[in-house]
Every structure is written in structure tokens, then in C-alpha cells.
Amino acid sequence: MSHYFDSPTGPAGPLGSVELQVGPRALTLRTAAGVFARDGLDKGTAVLLDEAPPPPTTGHLLDLGCGYGPIALTLAARSPGATVWAVDVNERARELCAANAEEAGLGNVRVVDDVPEDVRFAAIWSNPPIRIGKQALHELLLRWLPRLSDDGVALMVVQKNLGSDSLQRWLTENGWPTERLTSRNAFRVLRTTRGAPAPTTR
Numbered sequence: 001m002s003h004y005f006d007s008p009t010g011p012a013g014p015l016g017s018v019e020l021q022v023g024p025r026a027l028t029l030r031t032a033a034g035v036f037a038r039d040g041l042d043k044g045t046a047v048l049l050d051e052a053p054p055p056p057t058t059g060h061l062l063d064l065g066c067g068y069g070p071i072a073l074t075l076a077a078r079s080p081g082a083t084v085w086a087v088d089v090n091e092r093a094r095e096l097c098a099a100n101a102e103e104a105g106l107g108n109v110r111v112v113d114d115v116p117e118d119v120r121f122a123a124i125w126s127n128p129p130i131r132i133g134k135q136a137l138h139e140l141l142l143r144w145l146p147r148l149s150d151d152g153v154a155l156m157v158v159q160k161n162l163g164s165d166s167l168q169r170w171l172t173e174n175g176w177p178t179e180r181l182t183s184r185n186a187f188r189v190l191r192t193t194r195g196a197p198a199p200t201t202r
């Protein structure tokens with residue numbers, strides 16, 4: 001069985017499209033088979049985009065698991081002075097996201113499968129790939145959260161019945177203080193920051 005997070009091979013088939021309103025801008029994004037939410041903006045993603053406070057206007061921002069790019073393009077349109085890194089394991093998703101950013105004239109989006117080691121993120125926004133399984137998800141988050149800047153904030157939307165509360169608990173217990181920013185339509189938006197630095201010992 002193939003999943004949206006596998007890299008699909010073969011022709012993409014007919015492209016779909018998703019309309020995305022970012023402030024005054026109406027963007028049309030292309031989607032395709034083998035990519036998450038190809039038939040329309042995911043409900044969780046919509047909740048995140050509606051509920052999130054304005055992103056930082058400068059610095060580096062990360063969309064972890066960008067798919068065809070609705071979160072990355074929203075960040076880039078709202079924060080033209082920032083660099084938006086869009087990361088996904090799915091090659092077709094990366095191709096679509098890059099093409100969508102180019103079509104929208106958003107030159108501040110960088111679509112990659114990895115980000116240079118020295119880059120620190122002022123914000124991470126994500127509709128994370130819950131379905132890869134708990135252990136893989138935890139590993140993924142522990143790979144990317146340490147790359148938040150000192151005052152960086154990660155916002156993640158998670159469906160309540162896919163374990164948002166246990167993820168919130170796990171993050172907090174593992175040194176990533178996490179609160180619930182909002183709860184809407186069975187989705188929760190979690191807000192994660194760096195824990196307090198360990199006290200210095202003498």
C-alpha cells in the first residue's frame with residue numbers, strides 16, 4: 001500500500017488545483033495524485049492558517065512536511081522579508097511546492113529535502129505527518145525542534161482523535177513546553193517553545 005508520504009513514481013496524472021486566499025492575494029496551487037490532500041485544502045491546515053498569529057516578518061521559517069505548499073506559500077506571502085524553507089520527503093510534493101511558489105512569484109520559498117546545518121528557525125509551522133507512526137513522528141520532531149532559535153515558536157495542527165493531547169504531553173515531558181493555542185473542529189493547534197535553559201552549575 002502506498003501513502004502520501006512515500007515518494008510516488010511514474011507520471012503524476014492530471015493535476016488538481018486548490019484555491020488559497022492569503023490576505024488580499026488569491027493563489028491557485030497545483031496538486032497531484034500521491035500528494036497529501038490533493039483534492040482540496042486539508043481541514044487541519046485550514047485551522048492552522050486561520051488561527052496562527054502573524055508569522056515573524058524576517059529570519060528563517062520552516063514548513064515541516066510541506067506537501068504541495070499551502071503552509072509554506074502562506075508564510076512566504078505573509079512574510080516577504082523572511083526565507084521560508086519547505087521540507088518534504090515526498091519528491092512529487094517538493095516539485096509541486098516549488099512550481100506553486102514560482103507560479104505565485106514567491107521567490108523567498110526554498111524547497112528542499114534538508115536545510116543547511118547552521119540555519120535556525122524563528123518559526124516552524126506544520127501539519128505533521130502523524131500517520132508515519134508515533135516513533136517516527138517523535139524522531140522527526142526531535143530532529144527539527146532543536147533548530148528553533150532561542151525565542152522561536154513551533155505551531156502544529158493535530159487532529160484530536162489522532163493523538164493531539166498525547167503529543168502535547170510527550171513534547172512537554174521531553175523538554176519542549178507545549179500548550180494548546182486553539183481547539184477547533186476536532187483539531188488542536190499546539191504551540192511549542194524551547195524549555196528554559198538548564199541552570200548553570202559552578
Ligand SMILES: C[S@@+](CC[C@H](N)C(=O)[O-])C[C@H]1O[C@@H](n2cnc3c(N)ncnc32)[C@H](O)[C@@H]1O
Pocket residue numbers: 004005006036037042045064065066067068069070071087088089090093127128129130132140
Ligand atoms: C499531513 S501532510 C501536510 C502537507 C501539507 N503541509 C498540507 O498542509 O497540505 C504531512 C506531510 O509530511 C510529509 N512527510 C512525511 N514524513 C516526512 C519526513 N520524515 N520529513 C519531512 N516530511 C515528511 C508527507 O510527505 C506530507 O506531505
